[in-house]
Amino acid sequence: MAPLLVTGYSMLSALGTGRQQHLDALAAGRSGLGAHPIELDFETAAGAVRQALPELPAELQPWSTRLARMAYALLQELDEPLRRARETWRPDRIAVLLGTSTAGAETTEVAYKQFVDQGSFPRDYDFQRQHTFGAVLSIVRQLAGVDGPSWMASTACTSSGKTFATAQRLIAAGAIDAAIVGGLDTLCTMTLTGFHALQALDSAPCRPFREDRNGISIGEGGAFALVERAGDARVAIEGIGETSDAYHISAPHPEGSGAQAAMREALERAGRAPEDVHHVNAHGTGTRLNDTAEANAIQCVLGTEVPTVSTKAYTGHTLGAAAAIEMAFAACAIEEGWIPPAIGDGDIDPKIEVKIPTQKTSGTFERVLSNSFAFGGNNVSLLVARA
Amino acid sequence: MSAPTVHVAGVGLWMQRYPSAAAWAARAPEASEEPLKPKGEAFDRVNRRRASQMGRAIGDAVCEAMAHASVEPRTTPVIVGSSIGEASAMIGLLDQMWRSDEPMSPAVFTVSVHNAASGLLSISMKNKGYTTSIAADYDTPAATLLEGIGLLATGHEAVCCVCADEDSPRSLLEHAPNWDMLAGAVVLTRSRTGGALADLTVEGIGDGDLDTAGVDDAFGHNPQIGMIDLIDAAQRGATGALRLDRGKGRGYLAKLRS
Numbered sequence: 001m002a003p004l005l006v007t008g009y010s011m012l013s014a015l016g017t018g019r020q021q022h023l024d025a026l027a028a029g030r031s032g033l034g035a036h037p038i039e040l041d042f043e044t045a046a047g048a049v050r051q052a053l054p055e056l057p058a059e060l061q062p063w064s065t066r067l068a069r070m071a072y073a074l075l076q077e078l079d080e081p082l083r084r085a086r087e088t089w090r091p092d093r094i095a096v097l098l099g100t101s102t103a104g105a106e107t108t109e110v111a112y113k114q115f116v117d118q119g120s121f122p123r124d125y126d127f128q129r130q131h132t133f134g135a136v137l138s139i140v141r142q143l144a145g146v147d148g149p150s151w152m153a154s155t156a157c158t159s160s161g162k163t164f165a166t167a168q169r170l171i172a173a174g175a176i177d178a179a180i181v182g183g184l185d186t187l188c189t190m191t192l193t194g195f196h197a198l199q200a201l202d203s204a205p206c207r208p209f210r211e212d213r214n215g216i217s218i219g220e221g222g223a224f225a226l227v228e229r230a231g232d233a234r235v236a237i238e239g240i241g242e243t244s245d246a247y248h249i250s251a252p253h254p255e256g257s258g259a260q261a262a263m264r265e266a267l268e269r270a271g272r273a274p275e276d277v278h279h280v281n282a283h284g285t286g287t288r289l290n291d292t293a294e295a296n297a298i299q300c301v302l303g304t305e306v307p308t309v310s311t312k313a314y315t316g317h318t319l320g321a322a323a324a325i326e327m328a329f330a331a332c333a334i335e336e337g338w339i340p341p342a343i344g345d346g347d348i349d350p351k352i353e354v355k356i357p358t359q360k361t362s363g364t365f366e367r368v369l370s371n372s373f374a375f376g377g378n379n380v381s382l383l384v385a386r387a
Numbered sequence: 388m389s390a391p392t393v394h395v396a397g398v399g400l401w402m403q404r405y406p407s408a409a410a411w412a413a414r415a416p417e418a419s420e421e422p423l424k425p426k427g428e429a430f431d432r433v434n435r436r437r438a439s440q441m442g443r444a445i446g447d448a449v450c451e452a453m454a455h456a457s458v459e460p461r462t463t464p465v466i467v468g469s470s471i472g473e474a475s476a477m478i479g480l481l482d483q484m485w486r487s488d489e490p491m492s493p494a495v496f497t498v499s500v501h502n503a504a505s506g507l508l509s510i511s512m513k514n515k516g517y518t519t520s521i522a523a524d525y526d527t528p529a530a531t532l533l534e535g536i537g538l539l540a541t542g543h544e545a546v547c548c549v550c551a552d553e554d555s556p557r558s559l560l561e562h563a564p565n566w567d568m569l570a571g572a573v574v575l576t577r578s579r580t581g582g583a584l585a586d587l588t589v590e591g592i593g594d595g596d597l598d599t600a601g602v603d604d605a606f607g608h609n610p611q612i613g614m615i616d617l618i619d620a621a622q623r624g625a626t627g628a629l630r631l632d633r634g635k636g637r638g639y640l641a642k643l644r645s
Contacts, residue, residue, distance in 0.1 A: 001541055092388070092591060093388075101500065101501075109481055112478075112481045112559075113485050115558070121561070127556070127560055132470060132522070133470070133501070133522030134470065137524075149388070149530065151521045151526070153519055154500070155518075170533070172541050173390060173391055173536060174391070174540075189484060193480075194480065194491055194499070195496075242519075243515055244515050244516065244517070245510075246510050246515045249498065375506060376500065376503065376507075376518075378505075378518065378519075
């Protein structure tokens with residue numbers, strides 16, 4: 001398959017809105033993890049989006065949720081490449097393929113609390129316009145002025161990574177010419193409480209690959225990318241691996257066998273060798289099992305010398321949005337010629353043999369492998385390259 | 388849209404009274420006093436316990452379709468389409484959070500994700516390849532077929548597309564039509580096989596000319612009814628255009644030729 005050309009991308013997270021705010025935080029090694037607005041009976045840091053989100057136009061107010069307003073912010077950042085794409089391709093040939101884990105759960109949990117407390121839902125709560133996976137698709141199509149096929153991938157923490165693969169296939173099949181891909185997710189009580197119940201949350205900001213790491217910090221945000229059959233692209237997705245562990249619903253295979261297979265498949269589809277990879281943006285959630293399994297997998301596939309960083313120490317784990325945000329960080333590394341330091345308290349785990357640079361590293365990064373792994377044993381690896 | 392033509396090589400379904408495509412084709416409802424429950428035989432013992440009723444219905448439909456098409460469960464990609472996914476698990480978690488002082492169940496949390504069924508199926512079927520879970524409200528059947536067609540166009544020989552939604556969450560849908568659970572699966576192949584039921588192309592928005600399956604309203608409002616309509620048309624050997632959303636979505640068409 002031809003490489004998937006990325007002709008524009010936008011991002012939103014605890015680090016800010018847009019490419020420059022993210023670059024500033026990554027270059028400075030500044031984490032966005034900290035206090036969050038959700039009331040909980042346990043301690044945890046989170047990557048909350050603190051900046052104001054744009055209000056939807058008046059006619060779309062019935063669809064207004066935090067998730068939809070995040071989508072609007074991401075589209076505003078993508079305005080210029082989208083305008084060019086609409087001039088090049090028919091609107092019904094531009095797809096909207098997004099990923100989310102929570103969809104409108106943040107809105108529903110607030111509404112449901114009122115239902116429990118007062119016996120009725122808020123007057124403006126609408127399950128179909130505000131909760132379902134399809135609700136945001138409709139908003140994005142209208143705001144972006146496109147009318148192609150659209151769906152949400154929801155495979156937990158690989159969701160937005162899957163959208164790049166789908167777009168690549170649909171372009172190759174001749175079904176579409178371009179797509180808005182990526183994903184988004186919001187913080188919600190249910191997710192934080194669920195990961196706490198699994199004893200997977202760190203009470204302090206997460207410390208991927210550190211010796212005393214103790215779990216995840218959840219984040220929120222998203223990233224959209226415009227991908228096209230042809231166009232002026234600085235980066236491309238050369239190969240994508242999609243595999244399953246077929247092992248356990250929530251625990252990774254101890255040797256990371258599914259992760260290895262995903263990385264190998266991405267390389268194979270791109271026609272590249274392990275030595276062609278210059279940096280790994282790791283899934284790196286900060287849990288003991290995940291980081292060990294992933295480090296083993298990276299070592300088996302790429303050896304120990306490829307600098308590997310988990311940017312979840314900056315943004316938190318943004319769940320369904322993570323793969324898209326981290327694809328954007330991979331693109332930044334290629335375009336800017338540096339990778340951010342691996343941040344987090346404590347020493348790097350001496351049992352982890354892959355190289356984890358704790359300083360900003362400058363160099364030429366032609367290809368970056370970006371990993372995402374999920375509940376269900378679902379794995380996605382994206383090989384991002386200079387176009 | 389110009390998606391490639393593929394072939395319907397096997398079908399499977401689960402609906403109340405009709406727990407298989409074979410029962411539906413024969414219009415032979417189960418004569419049971421009690422409501423039927425999906426068997427979930429696609430799952431190993433541990434994962435059958437973890438799977439929701441919808442997950443088990445998905446498993447039943449997938450097994451029937453794969454057996455019908457004679458494809459290998461260990462290697463055939465499975466695409467699960469569902470509009471609201473594991474909504475009852477989510478409501479259970481909300482009840483735990485807001486109504487009781489009980490701590491949240493980590494076991495329920497892990498299977499509240501949209502891809503719980505596809506993950507449990509991949510584990511039980513020992514399928515280490517591709518699987519996904521997608522959603523697009525009433526356009527989910529069209530989206531699921533398109534995702535499958537993309538895979539077939541880029542190297543896979545066969546895929547299984549399954550669409551399911553559990554009973555509607557009545558407390559959250561006070562003013563909208565409610566529906567009952569159903570699951571429908573088709574195995575699509577790149578090459579036409581001897582037993583293929585129909586050639587299939589998914590086309591852009593338009594009007595259909597094929598009759599939809601004669602089901603109760605309770606099923607007719609299910610966002611995945613388009614997949615049952617497709618299975619029904621393929622079983623009847625129909626040729627023509629079928630709207631995959633019963634007028635409630637964007638109007639994607641399945642063009643069938645027997």
